Structures are given as C-alpha cells and as structure tokens.
Amino acid sequence: MRNLAEKWTAMPDWQTAVIDTPSFAIRSVSGLNQFLVSGDLATWSKAWGIALQPVGAFGQAMGDTYTVQVARDRLLVVSALPSTVAQGWHEQGFAVSTVSAGMLIFEIEGAAAAELVARATTLDPGKGSASAAISFAGINAVVYRHGERIRIHVDRSLAAYFWSWVATVGGNIASAEA
Amino acid sequence: MQLFHCPFCGARDETEFHFGGEAGNLRPDGADAPADRWANYLYMRDNPKGAVREVWVHMNCGEFFVMERDSVSHQVLSSTSLDGAGHAQ
Numbered sequence: 206m207r208n209l210a211e212k213w214t215a216m217p218d219w220q221t222a223v224i225d226t227p228s229f230a231i232r233s234v235s236g237l238n239q240f241l242v243s244g245d246l247a248t249w250s251k252a253w254g255i256a257l258q259p260v261g262a263f264g265q266a267m268g269d270t271y272t273v274q275v276a277r278d279r280l281l282v283v284s285a286l287p288s289t290v291a292q293g294w295h296e297q298g299f300a301v302s303t304v305s306a307g308m309l310i311f312e313i314e315g316a317a318a319a320e321l322v323a324r325a326t327t328l329d330p331g332k333g334s335a336s337a338a339i340s341f342a343g344i345n346a347v348v349y350r351h352g353e354r355i356r357i358h359v360d361r362s363l364a365a366y367f368w369s370w371v372a373t374v375g376g377n378i379a380s381a382e383a
Numbered sequence: 384m385q386l387f388h389c390p391f392c393g394a395r396d397e398t399e400f401h402f403g404g405e406a407g408n409l410r411p412d413g414a415d416a417p418a419d420r421w422a423n424y425l426y427m428r429d430n431p432k433g434a435v436r437e438v439w440v441h442m443n444c445g446e447f448f449v450m451e452r453d454s455v456s457h458q459v460l461s462s463t464s465l466d467g468a469g470h471a472q
C-alpha cells in the first residue's frame with residue numbers, strides 16, 4: 206500500500222520546535238490551560254473570583270491567568286491552573302468548556318514581529334478590536350500581546366500549516382532585508 | 384479590500400464576513416404553509432439597486448447582524464446586531 210504520510214512534512218515536535226531568525230523568533234508555549242466561557246460572562250467572573258478585564262485583538266495581557274474576548278458573549282480563558290469552575294452548563298447562565306488540547310499557543314518576539322503581523326492580517330495592530338478573534342495567516346486565530354511578545358492561538362489541526370506559513374513568510378522577510 | 388463593521392468587533396476586512404441573505408426573508412412557519420410561500424422564501428429575491436438591508440455574519444466572532452448598504456456605491460450605512468439588544472455601529 207502507498208504510504209501517503211511520506212507526501213507530508215513531518216509534524217514538528219511542538220515542545221522543542223523553534224524558528225529562530227536574526228529578526229524574529231517563534232516557538233510554542235506549553236503548560237497553560239485554555240477554556241472557553243460562553244453566556245453570562247459577569248456571573249462567571251464572580252464564580253471564578255477574578256475581575257473581568259478581557260483583552261481584545263492586540264490587547265495587552267499579563268501574567269499566567271487572564272481572559273481574552275473572542276465574541277460578544279464568549280471568552281477564552283488562559284490559566285496556569287485548571288478551571289475551578291466545573292465544566293459544562295451552569296444554571297446561572299454560562300457554560301465552561303476546556304479546549305486546552307484544541308488550540309496550540311505560539312509566541313513571536315523580535316524586531317520583525319510587526320512585519321510578520323503585517324503580512325498575516327489587515328487589522329491595524331495599533332488600533333485593536335473588541336474581540337481577539339481575527340483572520341491571521343489565512344486562518345481564524347486569537348491574537349494579542351503578552352509582555353513584549355505576540356501570542357497566537359490556532360486550532361491544533363492547523364498548527365502545522367501555520368508553522369509552514371511562518372517559515373515561508375519569515376524567509377521572505379529575511380530576503381527582503383538582505 | 385473593503386471594510387465592514389461588525390457591531391461588536393468594529394471595522395474588519397470584508398473577507399472575514401459571510402453573506403446571510405436579504406433581511407426580512409422569514410422562514411415559513413407551520414406545516415400548512417402553501418407551496419408558493421415556500422417558493423418565495425427559497426427562490427425569490429428582490430435584488431434591489433441602491434439601498435439594501437442584508438443579514439451578514441462576522442465569521443471570526445460569530446456575530447449575526449443586519450447591514451444597511453448601497454448595492455451600487457458599496458457604501459456601508461449601518462450595522463445592527465441581531466442579538467435582540469440592538470447593538471449598532
């Protein structure tokens with residue numbers, strides 16, 4: 206039988222994968238829990254016990270527990286600890302779903318990070334947007350700043366595509382600078 | 384590229400949006416709706432020249448809204464959420 210796997214580039218080992226160029230570097234971030242909260246976000250915030258200050262597109266997140274707005278009634282919660290609020294529907298009017306395995310988190314740093322962003326989206330990173338769910342490199346992603354870096358959550362099934370996009374576009378940036 | 388306005392996210396590239404049909408084309412209710420009512424709902428479009436009211440969805444955040452725009456000049460006049468609260472841009 207033909208081995209179709211040979212036609213595809215091997216999936217990177219996300220624990221160690223890095224694209225490191227003189228002008229930017231990208232690697233994946235592990236060890237963070239991700240869950241979606243939908244519905245009455247203010248009530249969820251009381252149940253979770255943290256203030257509701259979600260970041261939008263290119264907003265500034267900090268620390269290892271924060272919330273990102275992905276729709277009018279939906280948050281992506283990123284936390285070093287698992288949710289203390291049980292998964293599923295809550296009678297108070299919100300639902301919690303763990304998606305830690307569903308999305309990979311990448312982090313870009315370096316002088317050319319803005320060049321990469323300019324090629325990935327038409328959104329002005331200086332202006333931002335209420336939700337961080339944007340089209341990025343041709344796919345739906347969640348994009349915001351974390352410290353000095355840019356964090357990008359992509360569907361895990363599209364991570365290998367996203368990685369090859371960054372490698373190609375990073376090469377274009379490098380040859381334009383040379 | 385044209386910018387559309389999601390009532391929640393604000394201005395975004397048109398490619399982030401999906402057309403949902405003419406606003407006000409309501410699905411017939413009940414099993415006794417006559418065939419011509421179904422045919423109207425499924426196949427008949429007004430396709431007006433000039434001011435139009437259309438349903439659109441912002442695919443990235445999932446917001447459904449009514450956009451008023453001009454089908455000749457492509458000028459966007461308003462975006463109003465269909466979430467029942469009437470959020471507008």
Ligand SMILES: [Zn+2]
Pocket residue numbers: 336389390391392393441443444445446
């Ligand atoms: Zn939106």
